[in-house]
Amino acid sequence: MxxxxxxxxxxxxxxxxxTTLDMLEEQRLAALGKKGWISLAxxxxxxxxxxxxxxxxxxIQAARAEVAAALDARKAELxxxxxxxxxxxxxxxxxxxxxxxxxxxxxxxxxxxxxxxEIFADLGFSVATGPEIEDDWHNFTALNMDExxxxxxxxxxxxxxxxxxxxxxxxxxxxxxxxxxxxxxxxGAPIRIIAPGRVxxxxxxxxxxxxxxxxxxxxxxxDIHLGHLKWTLETFLKAFFEREDIVLRLRPSYFPFTEPSVxxxxxxxxxxGRRIVGGSGDEPGHxxxxxxxxxxxxxxxxxxxxxxxxxxxxxxxGTGVDRLAQLKYGMDDLRxxxxxxxxxxxxxxxxxxxxxxxxxGVGARA
Ligand code: DAH
Numbered sequence: 001m002x003x004x005x006x007x008x009x010x011x012x013x014x015x016x017x018x019t020t021l022d023m024l025e026e027q028r029l030a031a032l033g034k035k036g037w038i039s040l041a042x043x044x045x046x047x048x049x050x051x052x053x054x055x056x057x058x059x060i061q062a063a064r065a066e067v068a069a070a071l072d073a074r075k076a077e078l079x080x081x082x083x084x085x086x087x088x089x090x091x092x093x094x095x096x097x098x099x100x101x102x103x104x105x106x107x108x109x110x111x112x113x114x115x116x117x118e119i120f121a122d123l124g125f126s127v128a129t130g131p132e133i134e135d136d137w138h139n140f141t142a143l144n145m146d147e148x149x150x151x152x153x154x155x156x157x158x159x160x161x162x163x164x165x166x167x168x169x170x171x172x173x174x175x176x177x178x179x180x181x182x183x184x185x186x187x188g189a190p191i192r193i194i195a196p197g198r199v200x201x202x203x204x205x206x207x208x209x210x211x212x213x214x215x216x217x218x219x220x221x222x223d224i225h226l227g228h229l230k231w232t233l234e235t236f237l238k239a240f241f242e243r244e245d246i247v248l249r250l251r252p253s254y255f256p257f258t259e260p261s262v263x264x265x266x267x268x269x270x271x272x273g274r275r276i277v278g279g280s281g282d283e284p285g286h287x288x289x290x291x292x293x294x295x296x297x298x299x300x301x302x303x304x305x306x307x308x309x310x311x312x313x314x315x316x317x318g319t320g321v322d323r324l325a326q327l328k329y330g331m332d333d334l335r336x337x338x339x340x341x342x343x344x345x346x347x348x349x350x351x352x353x354x355x356x357x358x359x360x361g362v363g364a365r366a
Contacts (some may be wrong), residue, residue, distance in 0.1 A: 007037050008063045015070045023076050024071065030099050031067045037289055040062045040283070105349025109337060113196045115362040116215055119239045120194045122358055123232065125217065128193040130179035132200070133250060138178035142304040143257040150258050156202040158210075172200035175215035177257060180297070180316055183218060186307035189312045190221040193288040196321060200201070207334055213321035220297065220307065220314035226250075227263070229294060229315040233264055237277075237291070239362060241328060247280040249288055258295025265290050272329050291327075292319040 011031045018024040025247045041060045045053050071318040106114075117127050130138070147150050155174040162169050170359050181193035187193075195216040204210055219228065230250060244267055265288040267281035281288030294317035299309035322337055329348060331337070336344050356362040 004041065004059055007041075011037075011067050011068050015067070015074050016077070018074060021075065024074055024078060024116045025272070028071050029072055032064070032071075038067065055313050067191070075277075087106050088236060088292055104353070105345055105353055106324040106350075107337075107345065108329055108331070108348050108350070109239075109321055110354055111350045111354075111356070112217070112321055112328070115240060116194065116196060116236075116321070116324075118356045118358060118362055119236055120217070122239075123192075123235065124220075125192045125194045128177075128179050129197060130173070130182045130195065132152040132173055132198055134171060134173035134178050136171060138181050139171060139173050139175075140303065142181045143177050143254045144298050144300045149256060158200050158202055161361075170202050174201055175199050175318060176214040177316070180218045180257070181305045184220065184302070184307055189307050191314075192216070192221075195340060209322075209338055212334075214318055215321050217294075218297070218314065218315045219316075220302070220312050222312065224296075226260075226296065226315070228261075229296070229317070232315075233292060233294065233317060236268060239358070240324065242361065243278050245278045247278075249292075250355040253293070254296075255293055255295055257298050257301045259298045261293070261295035261318075264294060264317075267361060275327060277327060291324075292317050294318070324340045350358070 011027060014027045014030075015024065018027055018216065028036075029034055032107075033039065038060065042064075045057055045060070048056060051125070074266060090328070104125060120318050121127075139157075140146075140149070140152055157174050158172040159168055160170040160172075176195045176197050179193075179197070183191060183193045183195070195218075197215075198211055199214050200211050201208070202210060217232075230248065234246065236246055249265040249267075250262045253261045255261040265281060266277050266288045267279045267283065268275045268277045269283075269286045270276070270278060275289065277289075279286050286288050294315060297314050297315075297316050302309040302312055302314075322334055325337075326332070326334065333346055
């Protein structure tokens with residue numbers, strides 16, 4: 001019996017000294033495992049006489065119960081300590097900065113629209129909007145394009161079906177110019193607005209998509225002339241391309257809603273396979289490229305919007321936002337703008353923190 005007592009004391013001591021669950025498991029196996037001393041002691045009962053067994057069996061069972069209880073108690077202690085240690089280690093400090101980089105980016109079209117709004121806000125323009133589902137009158141007739149006007153055919157319009165099946169009354173706007181009419185009707189004159197937004201034409205190839213973006217500008221006041229138009233567009237293009245050497249060429253043209261009409265070209269040079277805007281198109285190595293349509297607002301348009309053209313006049317301009325983005329940031333295929341390919345968006349997208357401002361630069365790159 002003294003051997004049993006010695007072994008029990010040794011086991012209890014080792015269990016108390018175990019500092020890890022692995023060490024504790026070793027002690028469990030050494031005592032209660034198949035070849036553990038308690039299991040072996042229980043096996044000896046079979047060879048004993050009935051008398052011997054009457055004393056030995058309760059003693060061995062008592063030792064087994066004592067060791068098992070010590071193992072359970074120590075296990076609970078070690079597990080409790082491990083949990084406390086893990087909780088201390090894995091606390092979440094919500095005052096720390098977010099551990100993951102922000103996902104997502106600002107699309108170049110949104111970025112350029114923000115840049116344009118910032119530049120024109122500095123010149124006293126506010127941002128106007130109009131519906132993308134437009135009626136024939138605002139999109140065409142009020143802009144001096146009546147039913148028979150040939151320019152209508154050039155717009156490849158998406159019409160909505162109507163009751164007659166003819167479907168010529170409601171359409172997806174083909175340009176942002178109808179916002180000119182809506183803005184004059186709503187706010188009267190004087191007025192200075194830009195109107196960026198989506199427009200739609202049934203057209204699709206590397207340089208045309210069925211939906212694209214335009215920006216419209218309109219100034220109506222007294223004594224406005226072409227000089228104001230030229231200064232405004234020159235100031236805008238210099239701010240947008242962030243260089244002083246932008247040279248404009250005004251070319252006579254035709255739009256139904258302006259009279260006279262001018263197309264605006266800028267000089268550029270090819271650098272690394274890209275068009276870089278700057279300099280006169282007549283310089284060696286340079287050429288001209290059209291960037292804007294514009295003109296003095298046609299009297300008939302001013303009258304259609306409910307203003308007196310003898311009292312009010314002004315200028316308007318329009319251009320493609322996607323194309324401005326391509327020129328400034330160098331993407332060559334327009335279709336990629338609308339594919340939603342995350343690699344393209346990561347490469348050409350902007351940080352949401354990178355708000356264009358006149359003080360920090362309207363095109364600062366993240
Ligand atoms: N609406 C024209 C287009 O989509 C662009 C345009 C040209 C707008 C001349 C204007 C303008 O305001 O004056 O092609």
